[in-house]
Structure formats: C-alpha cells, structure tokens
Amino acid sequence: MRRLLLLLAAIIQTAPALAQTLSPDTEVVQTVAASQNGVALPSSTGQAVAYATCQQVIANNLAVAPRLGYTVDTAAGTFTDPQTGITIQQGCTPAAPFYIPAPNLPGGSAPSFVAVPCPVQGPGTDVWYIIGQSNAGNNGDGRYTAGAGAFMYAGNGQCYPASDPIVGTDGAGAGPWARLADLMLGQKDPNGNKIANIVIINRSVGGSSVADWAQGGIFNAKITASLNDAMANGYTPTRLVWVQGEADINMPAETYINDFFSMLLTIRQLGLTAPIWVATTTMCNLRTSADPHNQGVINRAPDYYIKTEAGRQNLRATQQYIAHTNQNFHEGANLDSLDFGLRRDGCHLGSYGLDQEAQLWLQAFTQQ
Numbered sequence: 330m331r332r333l334l335l336l337l338a339a340i341i342q343t344a345p346a347l348a349q350t351l352s353p354d355t356e357v358v359q360t361v362a363a364s365q366n367g368v369a370l371p372s373s374t375g376q377a378v379a380y381a382t383c384q385q386v387i388a389n390n391l392a393v394a395p396r397l398g399y400t401v402d403t404a405a406g407t408f409t410d411p412q413t414g415i416t417i418q419q420g421c422t423p424a425a426p427f428y429i430p431a432p433n434l435p436g437g438s439a440p441s442f443v444a445v446p447c448p449v450q451g452p453g454t455d456v457w458y459i460i461g462q463s464n465a466g467n468n469g470d471g472r473y474t475a476g477a478g479a480f481m482y483a484g485n486g487q488c489y490p491a492s493d494p495i496v497g498t499d500g501a502g503a504g505p506w507a508r509l510a511d512l513m514l515g516q517k518d519p520n521g522n523k524i525a526n527i528v529i530i531n532r533s534v535g536g537s538s539v540a541d542w543a544q545g546g547i548f549n550a551k552i553t554a555s556l557n558d559a560m561a562n563g564y565t566p567t568r569l570v571w572v573q574g575e576a577d578i579n580m581p582a583e584t585y586i587n588d589f590f591s592m593l594l595t596i597r598q599l600g601l602t603a604p605i606w607v608a609t610t611t612m613c614n615l616r617t618s619a620d621p622h623n624q625g626v627i628n629r630a631p632d633y634y635i636k637t638e639a640g641r642q643n644l645r646a647t648q649q650y651i652a653h654t655n656q657n658f659h660e661g662a663n664l665d666s667l668d669f670g671l672r673r674d675g676c677h678l679g680s681y682g683l684d685q686e687a688q689l690w691l692q693a694f695t696q697q
Contacts, residue, residue, distance in 0.1 A: 353381035357421040358428045358616075359627070360669070363638045366414035370638060371665040373614050374675045376627050377428065383421035386628055390419060394631045410635045415642075417634045428616075428673060442496070447488035448480060450563050453525040455518040458559070458566035458603070459498075459506065460542060460552065460592075463535035463677065464610055464664060465572035467493060467500030470673055471680025479510035481529045484555070486562040491529055497555075498531040503680070505662075506531065508687035509694075516695055519567050519604055530559055530566065538576045540584075543591035552595050560599070568694070569596065569605035570661065574648055575613035575676070578640035582647040589651055606661035606693055607652040611641040612669070613676035641665075662689035 351357065359375030378386075387406065394401050394408035401408050409416040422428070448454060459465055472493035479491035489496060491510050493503035510527045518524050532555045534541070534548055541548045559566070577585060593605065620626075645665060652660040664686060669675075671682030678686060 351380045351421075351423065353379060355380045356424040357383050358424045358675075359383055359386070360420040360422050361634060362418040362420065363634070364416045365638070365642065370415075370642070371612055372669045373612055374422075374428065374616075374669050374672065375614060375629070376616055376623070377424045377621060378627055380421055382627065387419045387421075389628070390631045397630075397632050399631055399635070408631050410639075413635065413639050415635050415638045417631065417638070419634075427670070442489050442492075444483075444487050444489055445480070447482070447486065447563070448526040448528065450528070450565065452520070452522040453518065454528065455513065455524045455526070455568065456528045456559075456564050456566045457506070457530060457568045457570055458556065459529070459531040459533060459570040459572065460548075461533045461570075461572035461608070462537045462574075462576055463500065463533070464575065464613070465504065465531065465533035465570070465608075466498040466535055467495055467502050467504050468535060468677040469500075469503040469505075469679065469683045470677070471683060472503045473507045473680075473683070475507040475510040475527075476514070478514050478525060479507065479527045479529070481507075481531070482559060482562075482564060484558050488528070491527070495529055495531045498533040499535050502677070503683055504531075505678075505683050505686040505690060508683060509690045512687055512691045513694060516691075528564055530555065530564065533572065536576055537573065539573055539580070539588040539592065540577075542573075543588035544595055546588075546592075549592070549595055552592070553599065556596065556599050556601065566601060566603045569593075569601075569603050570608075571605060572608040572610060572661065572664075574608070574610045574644050578611050578637065578644050580644070582643055582650075585644065585647050586651060602657075604657045604659060606659045606690075607648055608661035608664055609645050609648045609652075609666075610662075610664040611644045611648075612665050612672070615676040616674050659693060661693050662686055664689075 357380045358377050362372045363370040399408040407416050407418045475491040480488045481491045481495050483496040491507045506529050516524050540546050652658050671678050673679045
C-alpha cells in the first residue's frame with residue numbers, strides 16, 4: 330500500500346496543474362498516450378470516471394507492470410514492453426464540456442427525406458460504393474447536407490439529396506460522405522472526367538468484421554444484392570471504399586488479408602473493375618451509458634494496453650499493405666491520424682473531426 334501511495338504521489342507531481350484544479354470527484358475521461366520506440370502512436374480515451382479513480386487506476390498499473398515484465402518509469406508515469414518497444418502513459422482529462430459518457434448524439438436538424446429523380450450515370454457521374462463498419466456509417470456528430478449535384482441511393486431506383494444520415498447504412502447521426510461530396514464536385518473522377526454528379530451508395534454495418542463481408546460471412550450476400558440492385562437501376566460504381574478494422578485489431582494479418590480479398594472477389598465476380606480505396610482505421614474505444622461503471626473496462630491491466638497497441642500496429646500495416654497491392658488499389662483516409670480529442674465518445678468523430686476526415690478523403694481521391 331505504501332508503494333502504491335508513493336506511485337500515486339509521483340504521478341500527481343507530473344501533472345501539478347491538473348491535480349490542483351480538479352477535485353477527487355470531478356468527472357474525467359481516461360486517456361492513453363502510446364508510443365513505440367520513442368515514436369508516438371495514435372492516442373485514445375477510455376471510460377468517464379471520477380478523477381480519484383482515474384489516478385488510482387494509473388497507480389495500480391504502474392505497480393503491477395513490473396510483474397508482467399514491463400519497465401516502469403515512475404517519473405514519467407509510463408510502462409514499456411521491452412519486446413515490442415511499446416510505451417503506455419495513462420492520464421486523465423476533464424470530461425466536461427467536450428467528452429460525454431453517453432452515446433454520441435446527432436447534431437443538426439433531422440433532414441426531410443424527399444425522393445428526387447436519380448441522375449443518369451454518364452461521364453462525370455462519380456458513384457461511390459461504401460462498405461465497412463460504424464465509422465463508415467452515420468455514427469458521428471453533426472449532420473450535414475450537401476449542395477446540388479450530390480445524391481444518395483436508397484435502392485430500388487430511389488434517390489435523395491445527399492444528407493446525413495446517409496440512407497442505406499446504420500446510425501442516426503453523421504458521416505464524412507455528404508461533406509466529401511461537396512468537396513469532390515468539380516474534381517476529376519477515376520476516368521478523368523470533371524465530376525458533375527455524385528451518387529453515394531453506402532451499405533456499411535456498425536461493428537462488422539472483415540469476416541462478415543467475406544464469402545460465407547453474414548453480410549456477403551448484402552454486397553451481391555446491393556450491387557445487383559444498383560447496376561439494374563443504372564449505377565455501376567466508379568469507386569469502391571473500404572472503411573473497416575476497429576473490430577479486428579487482434580486478427581492475424583494473413584486472416585485479414587484473405588477475408589478482405591474474399592470480399593473483393595465477390596465484387597469482382599459481378600464484373601466490377603472500379604478501383605478501391607482502403608482506409609487505415611483501428612481506433613474505437615466506445616463509451617456508452619449502458620454500463621459506465623464497468624470495472625473491467627475502467628481497471629484494464631497493463632497487458633491489455635500493450636496487446637491492444639500491438640494489434641493496432643499490425644492491422645495498420647496490413648491495411649496499408651493491401652492498399653498497395655496494385656495500381657487499382659489506393660490508400661484511403663487515415664482515420665487513426667485524427668486526434669483522440671475529435672472522438673467525443675471514444676470512437677466516432679464529432680463535427681469538426683468529420684470535416685477533417687472529409688479533407689483526408691479528398692486528398693486520397695484526388696492524388697491518384
């Protein structure tokens with residue numbers, strides 16, 4: 330106990346300003362700053378807890394870490410895995426006013442979905458087919474409505490003006506796609522034509538694994554059905570967009586690659602040759618109101634953080650490997666490059682974060 334108290338005192342001394350301004354019962358969000366061999370990795374957040382609890386968890390982990398084979402720097406408040414070179418520094422940041430323990434609430438007024446005539450696909454019509462998990466859907470904060478020339482395809486030959494939440498996928502909030510559509514109008518499509526119209530076909534499913542989209546997976550038939558419907562109604566995708574990975578940070582690279590290409594084979598067997606953009610995305614540590622006091626989550630041990638960061642690094646490398654398979658593959662947005670402060674619920678982006686993501690996709694789509 331004495332050692333624990335000394336460790337706690339040392340940690341508080343490393344952040345005197347925070348310790349002086351926060352009372353023990355102030356609600357804070359757990360944070361994790363990670364690095365590997367001195368190079369910073371994307372940071373993340375955890376549960377919302379009392380400041381005293383957050384500090385106690387940090388002290389506990391620094392006390393336990395040596396028994397797990399990790400090197401502790403008490404002054405810096407870090408523990409390091411000698412094998413991987415991964416260093417973890419846990420911290421606490423005030424929850425108010427930005428961070429919320431409840432699910433991310435959609436911002437902006439609810440759109441009025443009124444069907445409009447679908448544009449005819451021709452030169453200058455860019456058709457995006459998007460699949461993946463929740464960060465590809467409508468789970469962000471801050472609904473957005475695109476201007477003229479941007480449409481979303483609901484299926485069965487029905488179109489709407491592009492507006493959050495995008496039809497065809499899940500979530501009631503926002504994503505980057507309507508924002509991106511405004512940025513892409515007037516740019517060049519993959520065939521070099523100036524873009525006059527954009528049609529968004531989004532069929533993502535929150536929480537889905539790459540295995541769910543592979544042949545034999547529960548959403549593989551969704552790919553075939555949705556693409557057959559789109560093509561029967563005049564829309565052949567000019568871009569394929571893959572935004573998935575957060576559910577699979579512990580999946581072996583070979584398994585992920587095999588499942589990804591199994592998914593892509595389903596698309597190619599339909600005769601589609603459109604290029605594919607593969608996002609780099611591994612960060613999701615969702616806070617919800619369902620169980621905000623889950624002690625197993627609050628008191629995650631040092632080895633959880635080390636293994637999680639190692640898994641994320643492996644998956645990032647896998648996604649970037651896939652993105653360079655051949656000239657028909659491209660790197661998509663690197664969502665992991667967006668600071669954890671932009672993820673209000675620990676996973677999904679707020680309005681400003683979605684603006685930044687849209688800029689990343691603009692760069693990815695136009696630098697080819």
